[in-house]
Amino acid sequence: MTAAEERLVTAGASWAALYTGAAREACRHTLLELARTDPRIFCVDSDMGGFEDGFAAELPSQYVNVGIAEANLFGVSAGLAAAGLVPFAHTMSAFATTRACEQLKLDVAGSALPVRVVATHGGLSAGHYGPSHHAVQDLAILRTMPLLTVLVPADAGEAALAMRAAAYHPGPVYVRLGRKATPRIYREPYDFTIGASVRLADGDDVTVVATGPLPVHYALAARDVLAAGGFSVRVVNMHTIKPLDRSALVSAARDTAGIVTVEDHLVVGGLGGAVSEVVTSEQPCRVRRVGIEDRYLDSVGDERELLEESGVTVDRIVREARVLLGAAPAGSRT
Amino acid sequence: MTRADVSTQELAERAHRARESVLAMGATEHGAHVGGSLSAVDILTVLYGSELRVRPEEPHWAGRDWFVLSKGHASAALYAVLSEHGYFPPEECLEYGRRHSRLAGHPLRKVPGVEFPTGSLGHGLSLACGVALAMARTGRSNRVFVLLGDGELQEGSNWEAIMSASQYGLDNLTAVVDRNGWQISGRTEDSVALEPLADRWRSFGWSVVETDGHDLEALRAVFGALPAERGRPTVVLAGTLKGRGVPIFEDNRKSHYVQLTPRLHERALAGLRARRRNQR
Numbered sequence: 191m192t193a194a195e196e197r198l199v200t201a202g203a204s205w206a207a208l209y210t211g212a213a214r215e216a217c218r219h220t221l222l223e224l225a226r227t228d229p230r231i232f233c234v235d236s237d238m239g240g241f242e243d244g245f246a247a248e249l250p251s252q253y254v255n256v257g258i259a260e261a262n263l264f265g266v267s268a269g270l271a272a273a274g275l276v277p278f279a280h281t282m283s284a285f286a287t288t289r290a291c292e293q294l295k296l297d298v299a300g301s302a303l304p305v306r307v308v309a310t311h312g313g314l315s316a317g318h319y320g321p322s323h324h325a326v327q328d329l330a331i332l333r334t335m336p337l338l339t340v341l342v343p344a345d346a347g348e349a350a351l352a353m354r355a356a357a358y359h360p361g362p363v364y365v366r367l368g369r370k371a372t373p374r375i376y377r378e379p380y381d382f383t384i385g386a387s388v389r390l391a392d393g394d395d396v397t398v399v400a401t402g403p404l405p406v407h408y409a410l411a412a413r414d415v416l417a418a419g420g421f422s423v424r425v426v427n428m429h430t431i432k433p434l435d436r437s438a439l440v441s442a443a444r445d446t447a448g449i450v451t452v453e454d455h456l457v458v459g460g461l462g463g464a465v466s467e468v469v470t471s472e473q474p475c476r477v478r479r480v481g482i483e484d485r486y487l488d489s490v491g492d493e494r495e496l497l498e499e500s501g502v503t504v505d506r507i508v509r510e511a512r513v514l515l516g517a518a519p520a521g522s523r524t
Numbered sequence: 525m526t527r528a529d530v531s532t533q534e535l536a537e538r539a540h541r542a543r544e545s546v547l548a549m550g551a552t553e554h555g556a557h558v559g560g561s562l563s564a565v566d567i568l569t570v571l572y573g574s575e576l577r578v579r580p581e582e583p584h585w586a587g588r589d590w591f592v593l594s595k596g597h598a599s600a601a602l603y604a605v606l607s608e609h610g611y612f613p614p615e616e617c618l619e620y621g622r623r624h625s626r627l628a629g630h631p632l633r634k635v636p637g638v639e640f641p642t643g644s645l646g647h648g649l650s651l652a653c654g655v656a657l658a659m660a661r662t663g664r665s666n667r668v669f670v671l672l673g674d675g676e677l678q679e680g681s682n683w684e685a686i687m688s689a690s691q692y693g694l695d696n697l698t699a700v701v702d703r704n705g706w707q708i709s710g711r712t713e714d715s716v717a718l719e720p721l722a723d724r725w726r727s728f729g730w731s732v733v734e735t736d737g738h739d740l741e742a743l744r745a746v747f748g749a750l751p752a753e754r755g756r757p758t759v760v761l762a763g764t765l766k767g768r769g770v771p772i773f774e775d776n777r778k779s780h781y782v783q784l785t786p787r788l789h790e791r792a793l794a795g796l797r798a799r800r801r802n803q804r
Contacts, residue, residue, distance in 0.1 A: 232661075251661055252661075254657065254692075256684070256688050257684075257687070257688065257691075259684035259687070259688065261646070261650065261680075261681040261684055262650045262653070262681060262684035262685050262688055264650070265647055265649070265650020265651050265653065265654060265681070265685065266650050266651075266653050266654035266657065266685075266688065267654060268640070268650075268651055268654055269650065269651040269652060269653060269654015269655040269656070269657070269658065270654045270655070270657060270658045271654075272639065272640065272651070272654070272655055272658075273590075273654070273655045273658030273659060273662075273666075274658065274662075275658050275661075275662070277654075292644060292647075293647065293650070293681075296641065296644055296647060297640070297647055297650075297651060300641060301633060301640060301641060
């Protein structure tokens with residue numbers, strides 16, 4: 191049993207439960223497990239639903255609901271943290287990064303207080319809710335907060351691991367989650383380390399770097415398509431946006447024809463921007479960015495439909511990789 | 525002298541020295557928020573001089589009462605009072621705003637005695653709520669005080685915090701409103717009116733105490749009787765004068781932010797000292 195697996199099993203979590211379903215369910219489960227053994231861990235909710243029956247019913251003294259008040263959510267959480275507690279502040283990514291941006295910037299990140307923001311509905315995971323609930327510039331905003339750690343787990347199991355890593359990280363941490371269940375990426379637990387990306391597939395023709403559940407899933411699917419054409423594709427799950435795993439990017443830039451980035455976020459300022467910033471200064475290579483076009487998205491659809499409309503698809507990743515490989519769009523190497 | 529024994533006469537001397545220090549900071553290169561600092565000096569002096577359980581030589585002492593300056597622009601008053609009470613040498617106040625000084629225009633956590641960096645209005649009460657809630661939930665007896673500006677109450681985030689503090693029944697939390705009646709553009713009541721302020725706080729579930737924010741005895745009595753009601757947070761609406769103690773700045777919106785020339789500094793100081801002589 192690995193150390194990570196042991197930690198989870200010790201906490202009473204079952205793999206089957208953690209590795210299927212939505213990441214936010216795995217996180218609720220994990221937070222309750224953590225809080226049972228550590229009374230400093232608090233769940234600070236903002237009328238999000240989902241914690242009343244489990245966490246609040248079992249550990250009422252470690253549960254706070256500030257109501258529909260995101261500015262106060264971060265202020266109160268920072269106060270709890272300053273007084274020695276470990277608050278997990280629960281809201282949606284759109285509200286965390288735009289409505290309460292200043293409290294996040296000054297009270298949480300600026301003070302380097304150990305607040306853990308658990309932000310659901312990242313990217314277009316709440317697609318049908320409309321633009322009020324889309325979080326497609328959240329990573330760009332979060333990247334500008336110097337003392338903040340930003341995690342984007344790729345599936346439910348990794349989300350659980352990220353929550354555990356966040357709980358005992360010395361500074362403020364932001365965990366970006368989706369909404370519904372997404373495909374399983376990891377078959378087994380692994381030793382999740384903040385800032386250390388995961389190479390999901392080895393390869394030396396081209397690299398696909400992805401962040402978030404569907405982007406990572408699409409990256410793996412694109413790899414299969416390209417592999418069928420005879421290409422060897424490296425796939426990297428960049429689960430930590432801040433601090434970014436620079437060495438993985440430098441080796442991708444050095445070893446392969448270039449990097450395709452994939453994210454459920456605007457093509458400006460997110461993963462693609464971050465990767466470009468690193469390679470342009472450390473190991474220049476071509477970077478093709480797959481993300482949401484720079485426009486206001488107000489059509490109705492679910493997560494996959496809106497990603498497709500925005501240009502985040504397996505086909506698009508394949509196409510961009512072929513550009514880097516110098517291959518004909520419809521052809522193959524053989 | 526123990527803190528409880530400190531005479532009101534002694535507090536008045538400290539407040540006077542703090543006002544001189546505020547003027548000195550207003551005379552530094554970048555100036556200072558003099559008006560709103562002078563209105564807050566007496567409140568801060570009573571808190572630090574006779575009410576807060578603190579150890580200036582050990583600012584992070586676990587048993588301390590917490591103070592949050594939500595109206596962070598009154599940093600000059602805070603630095604003057606903190607240094608007057610031993611957190612750092614009073615001479616350091618002359619470094620105010622100077623390159624590499626710890627004393628920024630809005631307080632930083634690296635200053636001994638400062639718990640949170642403030643300055644963007646409408647943050648302090650939520651922070652104080654969080655600390656008070658932590659103390660209540662973990663069975664600690666530390667109390668939390670927060671000083672708000674009156675104009676600051678136009679920030680909606682305060683009302684989120686006000687609602688939550690009463691919801692949690694935080695009677696270890698006291699908010700003090702420095703009700704000097706002014707904001708940058710003029711009278712608060714001509715901008716976006718705050719009155720009926722006491723009724724508003726009361727209707728949000730707080731215990732309300734109104735007092736003269738320059739009457740040191742009255743402030744001592746109010747703070748000494750906290751919490752005003754068990755199970756509720758208390759707000760002290762402290763009636764104050766912007767620029768208090770310096771005739772040329774009193775009740776005058778132009779004193780909001782001032783860079784004192786040597787001549788103006790001299791005039792302000794003379795006015796302050798004359799007023800003090802008459803009060804003795």
